[in-house]
Amino acid sequence: MELCERSAYELSRLLRKKEISAREITESVLSRIEEKEPLIHAYITVTGDLALEQADRADQLIAQGGNIPPLTGIPIAIKDLLCTRGIKTTCASKILANYIPPYNATVVDRLLQQNAVFVGKTNMDEFAMGSSTENSAAGLTRNPVDPERVPGGSSGGSAAVVAAGEAIAAIGSDTGGSIRQPASFCGIVGMKPTYGRVSRYGLIAYASSLDQVGPLCRSVEDCALLLNAISGHDRRDSTSVDLNCPDFLQSLDQDLDGVRIGLPQEYFVEGMESAVRDKVMEAVSFLEQNGAEIREVSLPHTPYAVGTYYLIATAEASSNLARYDAVKYGIRPRDDFEDIIAMYQQARSEGFGREVQRRIMLGTYVLSAGYYDAYYVKAQKARTLIRDDFRKAFEQVDCLVTPVSPCLPFKLGEKVAEPLQMYLVDIYTVSANLAGVPAMSINCGTVENLPVGLQVIGKPFDEEMLLRVAHGYQRLSGGQR
Amino acid sequence: MDFETIICFEVHAELSTRTKLFCDCPIDYDAPPNHQICPVCTGQPGSLPVLNKRAIEYCIRAGLALNCSINSNARFARKNYFYPDLPKGYQISQYEEPLCENGYLVIQGDDGQPYPVGIKRIHLEEDAGKLVHASKTFESADYSFVDFNRSGIPLIEIVSDHTRNPVRSLQEARTYLEKMRQTLRYIGVSDCIMEKGQFRCDVNISLRPKGARDYGNRAEIKNMSSFKFVLDALEYETRRQAEILESGGKISQETRLFDEAKKATISMRGKEDAPDYRYFPEPDLVELDTDSAFIEAIKREMPELPDQRVERFISAYGITQNEAFVLTKDRQTAEYFENCVPHCKSCRKLSTWIAKDLFRLLNENSLSIEQCNIPPIHFGRLMDLVEEGEITDAIARVVLEEMFKTGKSPEAIINEKDLKPVQEQGIIESLVDQIMEDNPGTVAKIREGNPEPLNFLIGQVMRKTKGRADPKKVREILEQKLPITAT
Numbered sequence: 023m024e025l026c027e028r029s030a031y032e033l034s035r036l037l038r039k040k041e042i043s044a045r046e047i048t049e050s051v052l053s054r055i056e057e058k059e060p061l062i063h064a065y066i067t068v069t070g071d072l073a074l075e076q077a078d079r080a081d082q083l084i085a086q087g088g089n090i091p092p093l094t095g096i097p098i099a100i101k102d103l104l105c106t107r108g109i110k111t112t113c114a115s116k117i118l119a120n121y122i123p124p125y126n127a128t129v130v131d132r133l134l135q136q137n138a139v140f141v142g143k144t145n146m147d148e149f150a151m152g153s154s155t156e157n158s159a160a161g162l163t164r165n166p167v168d169p170e171r172v173p174g175g176s177s178g179g180s181a182a183v184v185a186a187g188e189a190i191a192a193i194g195s196d197t198g199g200s201i202r203q204p205a206s207f208c209g210i211v212g213m214k215p216t217y218g219r220v221s222r223y224g225l226i227a228y229a230s231s232l233d234q235v236g237p238l239c240r241s242v243e244d245c246a247l248l249l250n251a252i253s254g255h256d257r258r259d260s261t262s263v264d265l266n267c268p269d270f271l272q273s274l275d276q277d278l279d280g281v282r283i284g285l286p287q288e289y290f291v292e293g294m295e296s297a298v299r300d301k302v303m304e305a306v307s308f309l310e311q312n313g314a315e316i317r318e319v320s321l322p323h324t325p326y327a328v329g330t331y332y333l334i335a336t337a338e339a340s341s342n343l344a345r346y347d348a349v350k351y352g353i354r355p356r357d358d359f360e361d362i363i364a365m366y367q368q369a370r371s372e373g374f375g376r377e378v379q380r381r382i383m384l385g386t387y388v389l390s391a392g393y394y395d396a397y398y399v400k401a402q403k404a405r406t407l408i409r410d411d412f413r414k415a416f417e418q419v420d421c422l423v424t425p426v427s428p429c430l431p432f433k434l435g436e437k438v439a440e441p442l443q444m445y446l447v448d449i450y451t452v453s454a455n456l457a458g459v460p461a462m463s464i465n466c467g468t469v470e471n472l473p474v475g476l477q478v479i480g481k482p483f484d485e486e487m488l489l490r491v492a493h494g495y496q497r498l499s500g501g502q503r
Numbered sequence: 504m505d506f507e508t509i510i511c512f513e514v515h516a517e518l519s520t521r522t523k524l525f526c527d528c529p530i531d532y533d534a535p536p537n538h539q540i541c542p543v544c545t546g547q548p549g550s551l552p553v554l555n556k557r558a559i560e561y562c563i564r565a566g567l568a569l570n571c572s573i574n575s576n577a578r579f580a581r582k583n584y585f586y587p588d589l590p591k592g593y594q595i596s597q598y599e600e601p602l603c604e605n606g607y608l609v610i611q612g613d614d615g616q617p618y619p620v621g622i623k624r625i626h627l628e629e630d631a632g633k634l635v636h637a638s639k640t641f642e643s644a645d646y647s648f649v650d651f652n653r654s655g656i657p658l659i660e661i662v663s664d665h666t667r668n669p670v671r672s673l674q675e676a677r678t679y680l681e682k683m684r685q686t687l688r689y690i691g692v693s694d695c696i697m698e699k700g701q702f703r704c705d706v707n708i709s710l711r712p713k714g715a716r717d718y719g720n721r722a723e724i725k726n727m728s729s730f731k732f733v734l735d736a737l738e739y740e741t742r743r744q745a746e747i748l749e750s751g752g753k754i755s756q757e758t759r760l761f762d763e764a765k766k767a768t769i770s771m772r773g774k775e776d777a778p779d780y781r782y783f784p785e786p787d788l789v790e791l792d793t794d795s796a797f798i799e800a801i802k803r804e805m806p807e808l809p810d811q812r813v814e815r816f817i818s819a820y821g822i823t824q825n826e827a828f829v830l831t832k833d834r835q836t837a838e839y840f841e842n843c844v845p846h847c848k849s850c851r852k853l854s855t856w857i858a859k860d861l862f863r864l865l866n867e868n869s870l871s872i873e874q875c876n877i878p879p880i881h882f883g884r885l886m887d888l889v890e891e892g893e894i895t896d897a898i899a900r901v902v903l904e905e906m907f908k909t910g911k912s913p914e915a916i917i918n919e920k921d922l923k924p925v926q927e928q929g930i931i932e933s934l935v936d937q938i939m940e941d942n943p944g945t946v947a948k949i950r951e952g953n954p955e956p957l958n959f960l961i962g963q964v965m966r967k968t969k970g971r972a973d974p975k976k977v978r979e980i981l982e983q984k985l986p987i988t989a990t
Contacts, residue, residue, distance in 0.1 A: 105549045118548065125542045127549060224549040230786035259551050260788050338786055341581050344592020345546045349649065366585055389583070389781035398783060 025050035026187040030096045031243040033190060037084055037095050044084070044095025047190070048077035048139055051097040054187045055141070061169055064182035066102045066160045067110055068142040073097060076139040083137055093136035093251055099189035101180050102143035103150060104235070105224040106130055109140075113226050114158035115148045117352040117373030127224020128256045129193060129235050136251050141189050144179030148375045149343065150200055150228040152176050153447045156438055157377045164434070167209055167473060171431040174204030180238045181208040191239040191248055195225055197232045198331050199426070199451025202463035205238050206426035206475020209465045211245050211492070212238045216483045217458035218263035221256030227342040229335035230261075232455040242464065242493040246270035249485060265483060273486035278312045278494040281487070284319035284419035289450055294428040301474040302425045305466035305495065309423070312498050314491070317419055321411040324453060326404045328445060331452035333388050333401035340385030346373060380441065405456050412457040416481045421491055424450050426463045426475035450477060460485045464492045466499075504749050505713040508741055509669040510676050510706055511721075514661040514683055516693040517630060517701040518561045523655035524629045525552030525595065532699050536635075536650035544655035546590030551787050554579075558657035559602070559791065561692040562627040563801050565659055566603025568690045568808055569622050573798050577602045579627075579785040584778055587649055588632040596628035596660075598782040602793070605664075608686065609810065610678045613671070620679055621667025630656040633700075653700070659692070665707070665721075673737055680704065680730055682809070689834050690806050697729055708737060709754070710744045719748060720756040724768050727761045736761040740768050812837055820850035829858045835872045839879065846883020849890045856886060860900060864907045876910040877903075885913040897970040898922050925972040928980075931964070934972070935980050938963045949985050957981060 025033065025047045036042045052070050059065060080095035100106065103113045105123035107130075112118045126134070133140075147157040155163040155178025165173040166186035173182040177194030181204035184192050194201040196214035205212025213236045220235045227233060237248035250271065255264040285306065290299065310316045346352040348369030355368035374382065388397040415422065428449055437444045454461035459482055466476035476495070480488045522529055526543035542550040566573055580598035603625035612618030632654035636644040661683065663669065670679050684695045684702055695702040709721035724740060727733045744754050758777070759768040807815070809831055816827040816837070831837045840857055847853050861882075865872060885906065889899045894917070905916045917923055925931060938960055939946050945956045957978070964977045 103549075105547075111548075113548070121548065123542075123547065123549070125547065125550075223551050226548040227787075258553060260553055261551075261786075337783060341583050341593050341781070341783070344583060344585065345548070345590060347585055347587075347592055349587045350545065350590060351548065362585075362587065386781065389783055391779045391781075394781075394783070 024054070024187065026054045026097075026190070028190070029240045029244050030093065030190045030247055031241060033096060034092050034094070034247070037080075038090065040084065044077040044080040044139060045074065047095060048073050048097050048141070051141055051187070051189060058166070058186045058188055062164050062166055062182055062186055062188070063161055064145055064163045064173070064179040064186065064188060065099070065142045066112055066114060066145050066179070069109060069140055070142075072109075073139050073141050076137070080137045080139060091136035091251075092247055093133065093138040095137065095139060097139045097141045097190050098133060099141050099144045099180055099183045099192040100130065100133075101146055101177050101192070101194045103146065103195060103226040103228075104130055104193060105226065106140070106143065109143065111143065111226070112160070113149050114146045114160050115374065115378065116159040117346045117370070118226075119159065119353070121351060123224070125224065128221035128258060129252045130224060132252050132254075133193070138251075141183075144177070144183055144192060144194075146179055147176035147200075148378050149226070149339070150176040150195055150197055150233075151339070151377050151381050153199065153203055153444055154432070154437065155179060155182075155204070156434065157375055159375060162434060165208060165431055167207075168431065168471070171433055171472070172207065172436075174207030174427075174431065176200040176204075177212075177238060178204045178207075181205050181210060181212065184208070184210050184238050184240060191237060191244050193235060193248070193252070194238050195228075195233055195235050196451075196455065197228050197234075197335060198448045198455050201236045201238055202426050202451050202461060202475065202477060203447065205463040206465070206473065206477075207431040209468070209473030210238060210240060211242055211462065211464050212236065213245050213249065213462035213485070213488065214454060214460060215249065215253065215485055216263075216460040217455070218261055219267075219460070219483065219485065220252050221254075221259040221262045223256055223258040223262075227338075229338040230342060231338060232331075232335055234455070242489055242496050243271070243274060245462065245492075246274060246489050249489075263483070268486060270485060270489055273489045274493040276490050276494075278309060278314045278491065278498075281314045281421070281491060281494075282419040283309060283314045283316050283491070284415055284422045285316060286321040286324065286415065286422055286424060287318050288321050288324035289424040293446070293449065294425060295430060297469040298425055298428065298430060298474055301467045301469060302423075302476055305476045305499075306423060308499060309491070309495060312494065319415040319419055319422065321408075321415060321453065323404065323407045323411050327408055327453045327456060328449055330401045330404040330408065331448065331456060332384070332445060333397050334405060334456070336381045336385030337388040337398050337401075338385065340382045340389065343374075343378070343382055346370065348373075377441070408453055409457045412453070412459055412479075420480075421484075421487050422479040423491075424477045424479065426450060426477040430469055430472045430474065454479050458482060460488055462488045462492055464496060466495070504745070506710045506741075506745050506748065507713055508671055508708060508710055509665055509718060510671070510708050510737065511665045511669055512661070512663045512676075512679065512683075513705040513707075514680070515703045516565075516659050516661070516687050516695055518558055518657040518659060518692055519694050520555055520557045520561060520657055522555060524555050524558050524627070524657035525655055528655065530656055531652075534652055536648070536652060539652040540654070544590070545651050546592075552595060552785075554788060554791075555657060558627060559793065560801055561657070562602045562625060562659050563793065563798060564690050564805060565661070565687060565692050566606065566625050567798075567802060567805060568686055569603070569606040569608050569625065569661070571603035571606030571622060571625060573793060574600050574602055574604060575793055575795075576600055577791045577793060579788050579791075580782045581785050582628075583781040586631070587647065588634050588654070590632065590651060590654055594629060594631065595785055595788070597626035599784075601626035602791070607668070608679065608682060610675065610682045613674055618675070619668055620670055620675075621664030623662045623664035625659055625661045628658050628660060630654065630658045673734055673741075676706075676737055677730065677734060680733065685809050685833065689809055703728070704733060706733060706737060708740050708744070710741065710748060712748065719744065720754040722754065722756070722768070723758045724761055725758060725771070728763070732761060732763055735766050736768055739766060743768065806834075816840075820844065820854070822851055822854045826851075826854045826858060830854055833872070839872050839875065842879035843882045843886075846880045847886040847890070849886060852886050852890055853883070856882075856889075856903070860903055861907075864904065868907075876908070877906045878910065881906055881910075881912045888913055892973070894922070894924055895970060895973060897965075898924070901970070922969070922971060925968045931972055931976060932980055934964050934967050935960075935977065935984060938967065939984065946985065957985070
């Protein structure tokens with residue numbers, strides 16, 4: 023196995039034992055990028071020189087000895103909506119094509135504190151709006167498992183680079199499934215932590231009350247490793263929660279005995295591809311055979327989740343994206359616009375892609391006088407009910423297990439013309455964002471060589487339970503990928 | 504036709520916190536453009552607001568001073584609109600749950616009675632940046648600059664209530680604005696300097712024929728940069744609306760701009776064009792935690808309000824209400840007065856001298872009381888010298904002027920300038936003799952029984968002594984030497 027295909031956990035161990043160097047890992051990753059990128063196209067920006075520089079520095083630090091943080095020398099890719107000082111951050115949008123942030127996102131700073139190596143900025147659906155990474159001004163990304171298919175989205179680039187060996191791990195963001203669904207489609211591990219666990223400072227907002235930063239990686243161990251690095255209170259994000267973070271690696275050692283797992287009955291109804299359903303149920307049986315206790319639970323407001331999500335997310339997006347007005351951000355149109363309104367119109371019509379424009383318009387409508395109560399207020403009420411569903415379910419069980427996606431990775435272009443079909447892909451993932459609870463995706467096998475993801479959803483700030491169940495499954499099943 | 508007017512205000516006051524509302528940028532009105540900015544107040548993608556607790560305190564302090572109830576579940580909302588000075592495309596403001604509601608500000612009504620003007624709400628919000636146009640207006644300019652130094656400065660908006668004791672006249676409007684500014688300055692939450700844009704206001708005005716039940720539609724007037732312009736605008740608008748109503752017309756509900764050059768208001772947009780701000784709760788901030796302990800702590804530290812100080816000055820220092828008003832007009836004057844009090848025996852004398860002579864000097868030199876050079880201990884001593892008859896009022900004025908220039912003690916100035924009072928009987932007598940000798944004609948007139956020129960002679964003696972003699976004593980001696988014989 024080449025270095026670029028190994029897990030961060032393993033590489034970290036080898037680096038400490040000085041069996042390999044960070045430069046070797048980085049060179050392996052960079053040559054993989056050179057080999058795969060022409061086909062996969064998962065990066066918007068590759069920062070090769072910076073990566074080698076950081077790798078050499080990591081090697082020096084390791085040579086000096088002392089207390090070396092676990093991510094030292096590990097090549098990591100960052101979704102192109104996390105601000106990186108001095109490195110172009112585009113959100114896969116024409117409107118930010120030339121934006122070079124003057125500051126680092128908190129998550130980026132925390133990775134730098136661990137001496138991680140930055141390989142590049144990954145492709146995504148524009149402003150994280152989409153489920154296939156086809157809505158990108160930088161062009162689409164292909165699924166390394168099957169290049170005729172989408173890698174999922176919106177963190178499709180981050181999932182693809184991990185799956186293809188173009189990075190050891192990656193950072194993504196998840197507003198309605200944007201980490202978990204691409205992780206599922208590319209057969210890797212992805213986690214959306216509890217809302218408030220990871221700082222959003224420097225994460226370019228799509229929907230502020232739903233967005234959360236999280237890792238995409240090769241193993242549950244890597245997930246714990248990255249979570250350790252990026253979690254924790256940040257004074258610059260008022261919604262980040264001031265709670266002590268455990269050492270997430272510790273939760274991996276516990277077995278599955280007595281873990282109460284809930285199956286939400288509303289998730290196993292029509293709309294799911296039967297092959298997906300079978301794979302997920304197989305995994306459930308496997309968990310049961312290995313000591314977990316399976317119970318059926320009910321999340322009665324599940325049918326309202328997608329609708330609620332699209333009302334709240336678009337409302338917030340319409341406001342969050344207002345700053346791209348060609349005054350400071352975005353492309354100033356030709357000089358001959360008639361007035362300031364014309365300037366805005368021209369800049370925003372030309373700068374935003376179709377899906378982003380669709381969501382801005384939808385959200386603007388949702389917040390408009392006369393509609394606000396019927397849509398926004400009602401959606402907030404539904405959100406409370408959905409949150410309550412989870413609270414009640416977690417009185418009976420320790421976590422929930424569900425599919426990640428109702429379908430297998432679909433073909434490029436297959437759903438582009440059908441926005442509603444595309445929205446329904448999020449059916450099993452949006453609820454965790456609405457409820458603010460942590461959720462992760464791990465691979466539970468393949469159907470016709472296409473990966474199927476298993477979703478584990480936990481109580482707020484109980485990422486440890488997710489890691490325990492996911493790691494237990496992965497270890498006992500021998501990592502069925 | 505006679506009309507009744509109601510006037511409502513939206514006063515915007517920039518808070519005098521050290522840093523901005525949602526970031527650590529310092530507030531400095533003299534900084535060069537775009538030198539007090541950061542990712543947060545320029546709305547960089549990905550940046551997030553972090554609330555300045557001091558601004559919350561100041562807003563609540565204003566609420567308490569204006570007798571408001573404080574909302575324990577206040578929160579912030581986004582007000583969405585596009586404008587080049589608004590870097591995020593929305594302003595973080597408050598909508599449904601403002602920090603303070605249902606208060607009042609007592610002003611002196613036109614009838615001389617205390618009149619509590621209703622305050623509907625006070626909310627906290629961030630200021631926008633400032634546009635600097637290449638020509639006079641936005642529309643005619645080829646280009647404009649944006650200065651974000653102001654972006655994110657905390658602002659409170661104080662909205663008066665048209666249903667509870669609204670302002671009824673131009674005079675009350677002036678009184679209301681002055682009292683509002685005085686109050687905000689007193690409690691130290693805003694410097695309220697209009698020229699710096701720290702105190703701005705929009706007004707709503709509507710009329711009804713005397714005796715009628717309902718008021719007509721109101722017009723909102725924006726864009727007035729001084730008290731005078733506010734009053735000019737109100738005067739114009741009252742006349743305009745009265746003329747329309749008298750000729751049987753209807754007032755349209757609209758927003759009007761004040762044109763400073765023409766001293767007139769111009770229609771800006773009608774009701775149907777009113778923008779939809781699409782307010783919604785700000786998801787980047789958590790609900791405010793203003794528990795009763797927090798509010799109690801602010802109450803405990805609340806500075807004395809103008810009205811309270813007037814009362815106290817009258818009872819503690821035995822000065823008149825009028826004097827108390829003058830001395831408490833601004834906090835600094837009142838503080839200066841109180842700093843002098845322990846150093847002198849007569850508060851009444853002190854109050855008169857500050858209100859008249861010191862104010863005159865400050866005015867002549869365009870200085871504020873904070874810039875006054877005279878240590879309170881010297882001012883107090885000067886008052887005692889006058890009170891004890893050590894020096895005359897005239898000499899005291901000369902000394903005061905010198906103190907104002909140099910900050911020296913009255914004794915030092917008296918010595919240096921040779922202003923010691925001429926008290927010895929002998930010296931005054933010989934001066935009187937000399938003056939009588941120099942003015943034989945006048946002396947003759949007096950001897951003939953005309954007492955009038957006596958004052959002239961007193962003046963001559965005073966001039967000789969450079970005012971250092973006690974004029975009473977001079978008169979006494981003169982009268983002895985020139986007994987007026989009744990004819």
